[in-house]
Amino acid sequence: MFDTIYVGTSGLLTHAKGLRVVGDNLANVNTPGFKSAQLQFSDLFEQGSGLYSQKQENHGATGTGVTSLGSRINFSAGLDQTTGNALDLSIQGNGFYVIKRGDALLYTRSGDFRFDADGILVNSAGDHVLGMDASGKLADISLAGYERSAPVATTTVKFSGNLTAPTATATTTDAGTATATVIDAGGASHTLNLAFKSSATGSYTVTVTDGTTAVGSGTIKFAAGAPVAGSDSITVNYAPADTTPFDVKLDFSGNVTSLASSTLLTAAQDGYVPGTRKDQSIEADGTVKIFYSNGKDAKGQRLVLANFGSEDDLEQVGGSAFRLRGEDGVFYGYAGDGSFGSLLAGHREGSNVDLASEFSNLILMQRGYQASSHVISTANDMIQQLFDMKGNR
Structure with missing residues (x-):
């Protein structure tokens, strides 16, 4: 009994x-x-x-x-939840995020992320979310070095519109004017003035000035109202005050015509002013994307994912995280590569x-x-x- x-x-x-x-x-x-x-x-x-x-x-x-x-x-995967936060991620397929809690290396499927006051990517528990550095070692994902977008000087200005077609009787004719904004290496904007004079042969002399200061000139050619290849651009060397001189290509090879009626030319240029970090998100492959106030963006570090020979080797440690028993049996890679799943931004994996x-x-x-x-x-x-x-x- x-x-x-x-x-x-x-x-x-x-x-x-x-x-x-x-x-x-x-x-x-x-x-x-x-x-x-x-x-x-x-x-x-x-x-x-x-x-x-x-x-x-x-x-x-x-x-x-x-x-x-x-x-x-x-x-098994938990319920997919929409959060609207561009830094929240849900793994669509295999893989675990790699996080560091103190000195311990842990793994989780919880993707509620944010950047802390030091610009380090962390989860809601404050654990550091890891990526890989240039040497292939696990490292923090940081915004350091991405605070500003450096200015880029203009190299090419592309025009569109119409120049007044030359007459058969006049030797030279005013064919229109245009303005172009260019940016120097320091990020300052300048306005260049362009004046066009046509001849009976279909050639146009382009004179470029900055206010009353001559910048340069050149000749472009048209045939049957369209620019002639090889004679559809000029290059001037621009030297604003207190700035290193730089070459600017004035390109008329695109949507430019030479017809009877005259329309002012418009221009687009490839330089940009400096910018400050405005926002950030994480792409489907785990790459951090930084957005700047000047409309430009840059790619930062990339999250790393982990996979295991057997998930039975994992044990729970709290905070929706797991620890690997032993040191072997873990494989690192990136989202979308090999057996690793992709990432869905603005979502997170809930409880299963x-x-x-x-x-x-x-x-x-x-x-x-x-x-x-x-x-x-x-x-x-x-x-x-x-x-x-x-x-x-």
Whole structure:
């Protein structure tokens, strides 16, 4: 009878552990990246030996209760959640983010990210999200060095519009004017004035000035109203005050015509003024993209993902993070490469807890605990009857 009490006690203890696992799952139903677990039950047996009585009956294994083999983690993908935050990420496929908590290297599927006050990419728990540096080593993802967009001097100005076609009688004719904005190496803007004079041969002399200061001149040619290849641009050397001189190509090879009516020319140039960091996002391949106030953008570091020979080698450490047992069996790579999934910005992976299954398990754990308690109470009643028999003799 006493061993029956031990059997019932093992049921109480194990089902209590199971209830704790179910309760933990339900408590984390809204935790991003949380992976549910299920307690693994195992029966206990005591191996018998020898022969029983004179009937030569083989007395084999005898059940002695139940125990647990620990909990098994369910690594299936959680519910996709839209957040609207350009830095939040959801992994579409295989892979884990690599994070650093103190000196510990951990892995997670929770992609709620932000840049902290030091410009380091972290998750909601403050863990550093890692990428790879130029030498292939794991490193923090930082905005250092991306605060400003350096200016770029104009190299080419492209024109569109119409120049007045030359007349057959005049030797030279005013064919129109235009202005062009150019940017020097220091990021300052300047306005150049262009004046066009045509001849009966279809040639145009282009004179470029900065205010009253001559900058340069050249000749372009048209045939049947279209620019002639090889004679459709001029290059001037521009030297603003206190700035290093630079060459500017004035290109008329595109949407420029030479017709009877005259339309002022418009221009687009390829230089830009300096800018400051305005915003940032993360691309589908894990690359950080920085946006500047001058309309330009730049690519920063790239998040690294991890994969494993077996996910059973991972153990939970809290904060929706996992630690690898041992040092082998981890593979690093980038989103979209090989077996790694892509990233979806503005989304995050929620918990994979299935409420219907967990409520069913909750009932099973409660019933198992209840049944074990009945075993103990029944065994206790039978022992009490034995004691009562002894007292009545």
